[in-house]
Amino acid sequence: GGIWEPGLSETVRETVDLRRAGLTPETIAVRRGLKLATVYTHLARGIEEGELALGEAVALSAAEIAAIQAAFARLPSDSLQTLKPVRDALDCRYDFGVLRCVRAALAEKDPNRRP
Numbered sequence: 001g002g003i004w005e006p007g008l009s010e011t012v013r014e015t016v017d018l019r020r021a022g023l024t025p026e027t028i029a030v031r032r033g034l035k036l037a038t039v040y041t042h043l044a045r046g047i048e049e050g051e052l053a054l055g056e057a058v059a060l061s062a063a064e065i066a067a068i069q070a071a072f073a074r075l076p077s078d079s080l081q082t083l084k085p086v087r088d089a090l091d092c093r094y095d096f097g098v099l100r101c102v103r104a105a106l107a108e109k110d111p112n113r114r115p
Helices: 010-020 025-032 036-048 062-073 084-089 096-109
Strands: none
Touching: 010 025, 010 036, 025 036, 036 096, 062 084, 062 096, 084 096
8 A cells, every 4th residue: 555646557458458468467577577566556556546357357266255355344543554463363364465465445435435
């Protein structure tokens, strides 16, 4: 999170477009010479701006998404910036980037929860 200008930057838009074209986050990182964490940050930004759906950004089942959302729901609202407690609660099964995307989808659905 952070203070963002509205809309997507060119670099974020390029990442979102490549994901929509079917490339995996890992492939996008290699192709663009970016860290995987940066690619997930771009995807989360696309979700926050309503340009990308969570299901387009990450390959998770409905049950996995529900489990991650439940872990976020257990956090105090002033802790939404923190991903580590959620990752720990889920036995480190999910990369921080994936969690960032789910958090972005939650914020997009409920602007009052926006970190």
